[in-house]
Amino acid sequence: MKHIAWAALAVASLASQAGAASDAATHFGAREDVRQISISPDGKRIAYIAPTGARGDAIIIATVATGELTAISSSSGNPDRLQSCHWTTDTRLVCSIYMVATDAQQRVLPFSRIFALDADGKRVVMLSARTNDRSLNYALGGGEVIDWQADRADGSVLMTHTYVPESTTGSLVASTQEGLGVDRIDTVTLKRTMVEPPRKGAEAYISDGHGIVRIMKLRGENTAGYMKNSVSVFYRTPNSRQWKPLGVVKQTDTTSIGFDPVAVDPDKNVAYGFDAVDGRTALYAVALDGSLKRELVLARPDVDIDAAISVGRQDRLVGVSFATDKRQTVYFDPDLAKLSTALSKALPGLPLVNIVDATADESKLVIFAGSDVDPGRYYLYDKATRKLAELLPVRQALAKTTLATVKAVSVTVADGTTIPAYLTLPPGSSGKSLPSIVMPHGGPDARDEWGFDWLAQFFANRGYAVLQPNFRGSTGYGIAFFEKNGFQSWPIAIGDVNDSGRWLVKQGIADPAKLAIVGWSYGGYAALQSAVVDPQLFKAIVAVAPVTDLESRRQEWRDFTNFPLIDAQIGHGPNVAAGSPAQHADRFVAPVLLFHGDLDRNVSVAESRLMAARLKSAHKLVTYSEIPTLDHQLEDNTVRATMLDTMDGFLRKSLGLPATP
Structure with missing residues (x-):
């Protein structure tokens, strides 16, 4: 294996960004050096998004043969943030940018827009459809590329388009078109041809990778204008424009029921998608010839099959992945299956291997x-020469830092249920009587996995043992394990979280007087609610962007079309008040540290403001840091570094530990 020697691009040093922050906080808090990466169809160039300054991003073009790097465009992070860039020709890119803004009612609204530019940064054009002063609404989403038109050489793409109706003004006749459609767009001339007319209630389209739209998903609205909790799926047989019913996917507070397609194989004339079998998600293939013949492709008795793996410019589905103790991939493509085995041998210390992108002919x-002790690195593999060359590390700032190994463990909770979890111990520690942290994940419809976690690794570096439990309410383990979700079934989820802390003590890993809990988003909610259930268990509580009142969270979404889904997730009844930590501030004993960005769309900043106010009114120890102009992820090197040091200092003081050296 060889390395490609690429010259370093000049950007501000992390140390200068973080100011007085410790080296550990600066290095662990730094955003990834490669946020997204793509290879040109001819394999001669790499485009990747790299951080600049504290919160900005730049599009970097790397010439593979010479290693030359050129920055061609950038975003400030205030509030625009580059999300992705993909090649539409050998010399032209289509990129997406994300931003947030507040409206007249001070609601935080997320926007995305798609633009195209040449590899030298010139001929920049907006691909997202524009609204005007006669538009009766605005489109938050700027569209999505659903087909890269690999069979064409003109750089056109198939892209979704949200049509917005207009008002009549003077001699101008209003457009009544409304809903999601699909356009073919020439990314150079901006010539736009309607491929699928807009349909009100349309949620997604899936093409066959060769320019033909084969599947449409319609959600529709109820009489109040809210989206329904079921999606009607339609398909087309080959060489037909007629839509035929494929099925219905119904979303409940527990799970989704019904076949949900994710890809089309035009050669086999089937749709691949997910549906439940024996209480767990599996991959199915359904024939699109009119028969709707259904075939089970892959299922497991222990975990959900939860991700489809696609490769190439046709987004060819080549396999699936699932997570047991570690994430695993099963390739249906025999050549890629052999390659996967070969890569595992070539990279024995890096078991988490994914194919990220490919050239037009998939030769490169x-x-x-x-892995757990390596944040990851990108490689270029040449099939013809069988050479594997390293391109870029994901976190160069941690290159000289010893990282902690992560071990999959099983935690038995009070009712006898076994909870999967991941234990990270400080490098070189005895693993006994340590200051310890339980760190529940966000979501709650999510799960932790084995691998590198910058937050857990920071705490391990500072001397804490960290346990990340996949409590009941986590995804990936089937419908029964999911319960009714982590909000409606919060007594079970929080019980599992608290029992995870007790498990650390019983195993002799944690000093019971030095046990803390740290969480982000739903994890922050779990950290706070853990104190309502058992005020004495954790001696310090840290919550980042937490939900604190379930009824308030419900109301945050009342003006948005997905309100019924949030409403169903939270549910109704006494569990709502009982499961809201802001309504039980009097029960808190341990000190609380809160962080929240004031442009958070996922969880309103009002949640942390309410929690801080209630705790102060109850004369409890609380420190609240509100970060201006940042959203849920707090994507800012300086902010993250300062936050990590603040967390460490707070925990050390609260747990009676010596100050950080």
Whole structure:
């Protein structure tokens, strides 16, 4: 294996960004050096998004043969943030940018827009459809590329388009078109041809990778204008424009029921998608010839099959992945299956291997490989020469830092249920009587996985043992394990979280007087609610962007079309008040540290403001840091570094530990 020697691009040093922050906080708090990466169809160039300054991003073009790097465009992070860039020709890119803004009612609204530019940064054009002063609404989403038109050489793409109706003004006749459609867009001339007319209630379209739209998903609205909790799926047989019913996917507070397609194989004339079998998600193939013949492709008795793996410019589905103790991939493509085995041998210390992108002929592949003690690195694999060359590390700032190994463990909770979890111990520690942290994940419809976690690794570096439990309410383990979700079934979820802390003590890992809990988003909610259930268990509580009042969270979404889904997730009844930590501030004993960005769309900043106010009114110890102009992820090197040091200092003081050296 060889390395490609790429010259370093000049950007502000992390140390200068973080100011007085410690080296550990600066290095662990730094955003990834490669946020997204793509290879040109001819394999001669790599485009990737890299951080600049504290919160900005730049599009970097790397010439593979010479290693030359050129920054061609950037975003400030205030509030625009580059999300992705993909090649539409050998010399032209289509990129997406994300931003947030507040409206007249001070509601935080997320926006995305798609633009195209040449590899030298010139001929920049907006691909997202524009609204005007006669538009009766505005489109938050700027569209999504659903087909890269690999069979064409003109750089056109198939892209969704949200049509917004207009008012009549003077001699101008209003447009009544409304809903999601699909356009073919020439990314150079901006010539736009309607491929699928807009349909009100349309939620998504899936093409066959060769320019033909084969599947449409319609959600529709109820009489109040809210989206329904079921999606009607339609398909087309080959060489037909007629839509035929494929099925219905119904979303409940527990799960989704019904076949949900994610890809079309035009050669086999089937749709691949997910549906439940024996209480767990599996991959199915359904024939699109009119028969709707259904075939089970892959299922497991222990975990959900939860991700489809696609490769190439046709987004060819080549396999699936699932997570047991570690994430695993099963390739249906025999050549890629052999390659996967070969890569595992070539990279024995990096078991998390993914194919990220490919050239037009798939002769060259961009590979990601990582582990628990390696944040990961990108490689270029050449099939013809069988050479594997390292391109870029994901976190260069941690290159000289010893990281902690992560071990999958099983936690038995009070009712005898076994909870999967991940234990990270400080490097070189005895693993006994340590200051310890339980760190529940966000979501709650999510799960933790084995691998590198910058927050857990920071705490391990500072001497804490960290346990990340996949409490009941986590995804990936089937419908029964999910319960009714982590909000409606919060007594079970929080019980599992608290029992995870008790498990650390019983195993002799944690000093019971030095046990803390730290969480982000739903994890922050779990951290706070843990104190309502058992005020004495954790001696310090840290919550980042937490939900604190379930009824308030429900009301945050009342003006948005997805309100019924949030309403169903939270549910109704006594569990709502009982499961709201802001309504039980009097029960808190341990000190609380809160962080929240004031442009958070996922969880309103009002949640932390309410929690801080209630705790102060109850004369409890609380420190609240509100970060201006940042959203849920707090994507700012300086902010993250300062936050990590603040967390460490707070925990050390609260747990009676010596100050950080």
